[in-house]
Amino acid sequence: xxxxxxxxxxxxxxxxxxxxxxxxxxxxxxxxxxxxxxxxxxxxxxxxxxxxxxxxxxxxxxxxxxxxxxxxxxxxxxxxxxxxxxxxxxxxxxxxxxxxxxxxxxxxxxxxxxxxxxxxxxxxxxxxxxxxxxxxxxxxxxxxxxxxxxxxxxxxxxxxxxxxxxxxxxxxxxxxxxxxxxxxxxxxxxxxxxxxxxxxxxxxxxxxxxxxxxxxxxxxxxxxxxxxxxxxxxxxxxxxxxxxxxxxxxxxxxxxxxxxxxxxxxxxxxxxxxxxxxxxxxxxxxxxxxxxxxxxxxxxxxxxxxxxxxxxxxxxxxxxxxxxxxxxxxxxxxxxxxxxxxx
Numbered sequence: 001x002x003x004x005x006x007x008x009x010x011x012x013x014x015x016x017x018x019x020x021x022x023x024x025x026x027x028x029x030x031x032x033x034x035x036x037x038x039x040x041x042x043x044x045x046x047x048x049x050x051x052x053x054x055x056x057x058x059x060x061x062x063x064x065x066x067x068x069x070x071x072x073x074x075x076x077x078x079x080x081x082x083x084x085x086x087x088x089x090x091x092x093x094x095x096x097x098x099x100x101x102x103x104x105x106x107x108x109x110x111x112x113x114x115x116x117x118x119x120x121x122x123x124x125x126x127x128x129x130x131x132x133x134x135x136x137x138x139x140x141x142x143x144x145x146x147x148x149x150x151x152x153x154x155x156x157x158x159x160x161x162x163x164x165x166x167x168x169x170x171x172x173x174x175x176x177x178x179x180x181x182x183x184x185x186x187x188x189x190x191x192x193x194x195x196x197x198x199x200x201x202x203x204x205x206x207x208x209x210x211x212x213x214x215x216x217x218x219x220x221x222x223x224x225x226x227x228x229x230x231x232x233x234x235x236x237x238x239x240x241x242x243x244x245x246x247x248x249x250x251x252x253x254x255x256x257x258x259x260x261x262x263x264x265x266x267x268x269x270x271x272x273x274x275x276x277x278x279x280x281x282x283x284x285x286x287x288x289x290x291x292x293x294x295x296x297x298x299x300x301x302x303x304x305x306x307x308x309x310x311x312x313x314x315x316x317x318x319x320x321x322x323x324x325x326x327x328x329x330x331x332x333x334x335x336x337x338x339x340x341x342x343x
Contacts, residue, residue, distance in 0.1 A: 022168060022172075025037060025164070026160070026161040026164045026165070027161075031158065031160045034158075034160040034161055034163075034164050035160045035163065035164075035232070036272055036273070036276070037164055037168075037272075038160065038163040038164040038166075038167045038168070038232055039167075039229075039232065039272050040268045040269055040272045040273075041164070041167035041168040041170075041171040041228075041268075042167050042171075042225050042228045042229050042232065043225070043249075043252060043267075043268035043271050043272060044171040044175070044264050044265055044268040045167075045170060045171045045174055045221055045224055045225040045228065046064065046068060046221060046222050046225035046226075046249055047249060047252050047253050047256060047263070047264035047267050047268055047271075048171075048174055048175055048178045048221055048264045049064065049178075049217060049218040049219070049220065049221025049222050049225070050064050050218055050221075050222070050249050050250070050252075050253045050264075051178075051253050051256075051258065051259070051260075051263055051264050052178060052181070052182075052190070052214060052217050052218050052221070053214050053215060053217070053218035054250075054253060054258060055253060055257075055258035055259035055260070055263065056182060056187060056190040056191055056194060056214075056259055057190040057191075057193055057194055057210070057211065057214040058190075058193060058194030058195075059108075059112075059116055059211060059214060059215070060113065060114070060116055060117040060120075061116070061117070061120045061215075061218065061250075062117050062120045062121040062123075062124055062246050062247070062250060063119075063120030063121065063122075063123035063124040063246055064120075064218065064219070064222045064246055064249050065124050065127070065222075065241050065242070065243070065245035065246030065248075065249060066123045066124050066126075066127040066241065066246070067097045067100065067101055067218070067219040067222035067223055067226065068097075068222045068223065068225055068226030068229065068241055068245065069127050069131065069226060069238075069240075069241035070093070070096060070097040070100050070219075070222075070223055070226065071093035071094065071096070071097045071222065071223030071224060071225065071226030071227040071230075072093070072226035072227060072229055072230040072236045072240065072241060073131070073138060073144070073226075073230075073236060074089060074092060074093040074096050074097070074223070074226075074227065075089040075090070075092075075093050075146075075226075075227040075230045075231060076144040076146055076230050076236045077137070077138075077144065078092065079146050079147070080144055080145075080146060086146070086149050086231050087152075087166075087231075089227060090170070090224060090227045090228065090231075091224075093223045093224060093226065093227035094220045094221070094223045094224040094227070095220065095223075096223060097219045097220055097222055097223020097224075097226065098216045098217065098219050098220030098223060099216070100219060100223075101215045101216045101217075101218060101219020101220065101222075101223075102212055102213075102215060102216035102219070104123070104215060104219075105211060105212035105214070105215025105216060106212055108120075108211075108215065109207070109208055109211055109212065112197075120246075121243075121246075124242075124243050124245075124246040125243055127238070127241060127242075128238035128239065128241065128242050128243075129238075131237075131238040131241075132238050138238070139237065140238075141237065141238070142237065143235055143236050143237025143238070143240070144235070144236050144237070145234065145235050146230065146231070146234045146235065146236075147234065148234050149162065149163060149166075149231045149232070149234065150162070163231070163232050166228070166231075167228050167232065170224065170228065174221060174224065175264070175265075178221075179261060181217070182261070186210070186213070189205045189210045190210060190214055191259075192205055193205065193207060193210055193211065194259075222249075226241070248271050249271075251267075251271065251303070252264075252267035252268055252270065252271035253267055254267075254307075254313065255267055255270050255303065255306050255307065255310075255313055255314060256268070256270065256313050256314055256315055257312060257313025257314060257315030257316045258312075258313060260312075260313065260315035260316060260319070261315070262315045262318070263313050263314070263315040263316075265315075266313070266314035266315050266318070267313070267314065267315075270306070270314065274299060274302055274303070275299055277298075278296070278298040278299035278302060281298045
């Protein structure tokens with residue numbers, strides 16, 4: 001309690017600064033950067049769900065892009081065919097994706113480790129061909145075009161600013177919800193299963209219930225993220241939710257920090273902005289050596305450097321820096337021992 005009371009002013013100060021940055025960011029950036037930060041918020045939502053599944057319950061998934069496809073196509077089809085407001089489709093997309101994830105989690109109970117990863121990898125591979133096959137329903141290769149999401153109620157915001165606030169607000173609400181889950185009995189059950197399934201069963205934890213629940217929650221988060229992605233881009237097609245998306249989600253949750261609260265936030269920043277700056281860096285020329293048109297070289301090198309210097313992810317590195325700061329501050333404020341006077 002004493003340590004918490006000492007750190008509370010710093011935490012409140014950081015929260016205030018973060019709130020100011022979050023609210024004021026789209027007022028000082030151009031349309032491109034505002035839209036990219038809206039995409040960061042979308043990935044935050046997706047990575048929170050994947051972190052609940054992989055980081056906290058220990059189930060490796062390479063197929064969360066498929067659940068994003070369920071959410072994205074749910075929104076696109078409902079908006080195009082029924083004309084209902086796009087924002088009303090977001091909870092529907094999350095619920096439907098959550099149900100699909102829960103159902104897929106039932107047969108996945110028999111699989112663990114790399115076998116589960118391989119099964120979800122197959123799921124990610126199969127989604128684009130399935131969407132292309134049912135072209136009368138999904139639009140096939142041509143996809144589905146939606147009307148742009150404009151600010152409601154006559155708000156004096158650009159489209160990019162409205163998308164940023166919409167996606168960020170939903171991501172913040174879902175972050176707080178996941179924060180509460182992790183600190184509840186459900187979260188403790190997830191972590192017990194992750195650490196040792198045998199010990200979890202011996203403690204009376206139902207593996208079937210909590211593992212499928214983790215799948216359902218993760219899929220619901222991915223469904224909401226897919227819905228937001230469809231709303232932000234006003235377009236979906238099977239290539240939007242290909243294997244590369246599922247791999248990007250796994251990369252983001254790992255380099256952000258598995259099982260850490262802010263891992264999804266930092267991982268989303270890296271997933272969105274690392275490719276952009278890798279593209280910029282690929283134009284550099286060192287003497288006769290040129291990497292023009294090969295941004296993947298820089299992207300791969302940056303990922304290796306991040307994992308080398310932050311093996312527990314970017315959030316783990318931030319935690320280490322915060323602990324170092326607290327130790328230095330405590331040492332600086334501690335009174336020096338009084339000298340012993342001999343008599």
